[in-house]
Amino acid sequence: MSKRRVVITGMGTVNPLGHDVESTWRAMLACANGVSKTELFDASTYPTTFSAQVKGYRLADHVPQADLHQTAGRHCQFALGAAVQAWAQSGLDSFVNLDHTRVGVYLGSGEGSLDFSNFVSLLVDAWKDGKVDTRRWAELAFQRMNVHRELEQESNMVVAHLAAQFKIRGPAFNVLTACAASTQAIGEAALQIRRGDADVMITGGAHSMIHPFGVTGFNRLTALSQRNDSPETASRPFDLTRDGFVLGEGASILILEDYDTAQARGAKILAEIVGYGSSADAFRITDQDPEGDGAATSMRSALADAKLTVDDIDYISAHGTGTKQNDQVETRAVKAVFGQRAAKVPVSSVKSMVGHLIAAAGATELITCVLAIRDQVIPPTTNYAHPDADCDLDYVPNKPREAKVRVCMSNSFGFGGQNNTVIIREAGE
């Protein structure tokens, strides 16, 4: 049996640059920037005082049955908005013959945020002799904590909300491989369809870590940019003066479908998923393998899966976080895989504009790849001013570039060394 082909028929996103695909894309082509002072909580004394926040988003503006999701957490609300857009674009919302047992969900969604003020007040109020008095803590916790706020922190709850929204009954997964999660979700979702376990998969990711302990965690790791005097230029992937990533939030959702099923119902095919690769650095939890061997393995596996060579790749959407290490290692890995072609293939990071959406990053970036194919234009790496001798690829600096784009590779590398690559191709016979 020949493998079933997997195509993208719908896309949606809610992110710091826009609350839908088209406004986000316009913003990227205009080199806009979504980074500003953190307003979700008082971060004024933190080492990093800024982030890429979703602003002015209201669930009810995007989701018709918003009352179904009253308990949904912030990232889940983003996911619902993005999914409703994607579902509508795919045309499945009006497809009467849809078999809901053949529709699955595979997300790379993060955990929901803590019920912060109650959580910390419990710690403070139950602190006794250098530790938490758990008896007192429990007594107070039952007064203050809410079952829904707690349940919605479980990372499978976004899957649950999407299943409820679209009445889905097929296979359902959530992965949380840190910054690689939604790329991995898309790759594995495609495999579900290829093998025939589902005909339609709702995939992508959602995350918000812009909360007091999320930023604390990354600040303690010294992973975030601390360019507090200039937030909008802080995310500068591949630039010599980069000093860390900019934490963002949002959700991006794609509808994947079996090619034949999509064709049969007359769906508009946006692109085809042709390759997926996954690997582990197996190096250290704190650092990437400096040689980029794991990242290279991921790219090579995806190329082999797609039966393509490096000459076929017209554009690489980089992980490109703006940390010293990632950008250097990623550059090295691209060179190892692409050889001579590395100098010629455009590589850009939209994180320079939208920030790092963590679990939602890869799906957001894959959407930009689809649009790059549609419009034959490559989104830029903005804030690029100072070349780094260790980062010497063509990063499409500071302005979008018209180019022939048929095949794109999108990379995501997670903290801890989980690497994932997805390759898409223009729609066609």
Added chain:
Amino acid sequence: MAERRVAITGLGVVTPVALGADEFWKALIEGRSGARTIGLFDASGFPCTIGAELADFSARTYVPKSYRKAVKVMARDIEVAVAAADLAFRNAGLTTRGTDENAPPTVEPKRLGCNVGAGLICTDLDELGAAVTTAVTDGAFDLKAWGSGGMNNLTPLWLLKYLPNMLACHVTIIHAAEGPSNTITCGDASGLLSIGEAGRWVQRGDVTAAVAGGAEAKLNPMGHLRQQLLGRLCTAANDSPAAACRPFDTQHAGTIIGEGGGLVILEDLEHARNRGATIYAELVGFGGACDPRGIDIASRTAGGLELAIRNALGDAGLQPADVSALAAHGTAVPAEDAAESAAWTTALGDAAVQCPAFSITGATGSLFAGAGGTLLAAAALAMHHQIVPPTVNFSSPADGCNLRLASQPRQAELTHIVVGGFAIGGQSAACVLRRYVS
């Protein structure tokens, strides 16, 4: 090209009743319970004061000497996974960088995958509290004081202790598993989803072998609180912990939290045969499903388990009549037990009530992301020994629960065992094991 066959060649279990496959099987057959009054923290302020703890457990003895320092940055969930992986590789007779740094690995690192299901890991309250309480003004937490200095009282690697993907990451680093690596976080369904997905990697030929399953350790104040708020814990048996968790039994009254996990080695059957490995069973079917009612916590669904079972049987090319035993999730939460029984019956019809069934939750407590891998390991052992283990605390069936459980081990001719599980939130998974005859 035909798909490769998937052999289960190694079992790594870390449970409150036993560590390691042989000890685990012995404990299951003896019908031991791991439940007792919680000793890990003072739970006297909770309505439920019991749980199934891993006593005197540390991952230190399951990692190479050179990696011992890293145990300090492992949440307990990670320690469980690390220990289970070590036990699984050794049980399979596979040499890795982790089992012997100086010997060549049995499987080339890039052909070795890792898929470890995980849950929501809560930060240690004492660790965080020690830092948080340095940023208090007038008796209340002061975010400005936290940002300007309080946070510096946390170890720089604090975040990495609690990321769910660190279960898989530590395992890949210790054992040099450089192939595909994933972390499925789908509640109690995580373990079986991970095994099903890793089985696909082997079937397609992406890997020669993979370590897969899940681990979780929710027995801490936050984890306990969350389950208590959900109304899932047994509060009526604090004085008789061993008898508290009673899956499908007429006196079932809620679950208890256990700590643990199960990781199994899935291996290309040809490779396993060629090296003369013990093959506990073959993994021949996998299916997942969900129930759109899962967001409603009052609905107590089995996450569409009936569809997952059907999908798994279809994947294996089997009919309900081919099934010879059921390995049930069995949380002992009354409405969940009833929903699960109904799911098995809907999927299998008469076969659901004719086949012997078992659940391990009475022995281990609810293991959450650790449940599926541990249950599947129990099923693999059942297949290997041709014995259906007893269900601890089952004596007579609850209303609406008609699965054929028993309090004693039963010898049976076992050819296919279906293993099922489901998550709060509405996702489910099932795997089908087949007896391997060389």
